[in-house]
Amino acid sequence: MEQRSLGKSGLSVGAMGLGLMSMSGVYGKPDDDESIRTIHKALDLGVTLLDSSDMYGWGQNEQLLGRALKGQRDRAFVVTKFGQVQNPAGGPNLVDGRPEYVKQACDASLTRLGIDLIDLYFQHRIDPKVPIEDTVGAMSRLVEAGKVRAIGLCEAAPATVRRAHEVRPLAALQSEYSLLYRKEAEEILPTLRELGIAYMAYSPIGRSLLSGTVHSASDLPEGDRRLAHPRFQGENLTKNVGIVTKLEAMAKQKGCTPPQLVLAWLLAQGPDIVPIPGTKRVSRVEENVGALNVKLSADEVQRISEIAPVGAGAGPRYPEAQLKGVYI
Secondary structure: OOEEEOOOOOOEEEOOOEEOHHHHOOOOOOOHHHHHHHHHHHHHOOOOEEEOOOOHHHHHHHHHHHHHHOOOHHHOEEEEEEOEEOOOOOOOOEEOOOHHHHHHHHHHHHHHHOOOOEEEEEEOOOOOOOOHHHHHHHHHHHHHOOOEEEEEEEOOOHHHHHHHHHHOOOOEEEEEOOOOOOHHHHHHHHHHHHHOOEEEEEOOOOOOHHHOOOOOHHHOOOOOHHHHOHHHOHHHHHHHHHHHHHHHHHHHHHOOOHHHHHHHHHHOOOOOEEEOOEOOOHHHHHHHHHHHHOOOOHHHHHHHHHHOOOOOOOOOOOOHHHHOOOOO
8 A cells, every 4th residue: 555654753654544433332333343354454455554542432442453453563553542531521521631641641542552652642632721832742751751653633723733843743633634624624734734744634534424325314323423413414414415416426437436536535635644534344444445546637636626615514523512622
């Protein structure tokens, strides 16, 4: 598989990663055995980047990845995250970026993963109560202690990225980036490219909205967290499905699937972008990796962009309460 560099870190990963969040009951019931088969199939296909977090299943996801990594560690580039913590009141997650918590969280993740080194460690959400310099300083000490190879931030705005990068160079920023939701991604890319930081794109298929498999809310399982997202509700969903219908027609002409088309479009946005589509099924990881064989001309990239221009996605990226914690 084509390799893509993670900024100036000296590290590289397969051009297509694998997001593991859906393996922990977020989108329907989990199936650990199928999830492990999916991880192993991804590795067999040349995927190296496996993206987890301590808040996916509140530790279950890292434990699952640890099981999958037995005998496979040298084939995988392990990514995990810290910072989101459970809200005792039952509301939206809280955030903890205190230096003492950074070390505590890292040690706990290493134990759950069953490894002694995390390849890339992200702050999952920025803690506005703690100076970013203090949090990144603690992350830097993890690198010096040999527990982490490189560090990054999730959902950080340009000014925050600059401040953090001065403390220790960041290898990557992870934020949402897809054809439908790309306004913030395109705003921050010039900053990342100036500083030499890669972009790890989560939800590159729009939380499945761009897959062509969701035409009404009834297409999602009961209890699926996506049902709380504005993009899947009412008129927003109707407008978004209208866009996807045009993409489905173009994918058919191109001889590929809609997910492959939008992933190929994202890969074409620059060699510093690494999509990490999430799935818990072997068939889906095979389909997603197949996007690397879809070659788009400059004219085709432009046509796809025009089908869904910046801001075309109907509905904000998150429910209102969660929006306060992104791009800060």
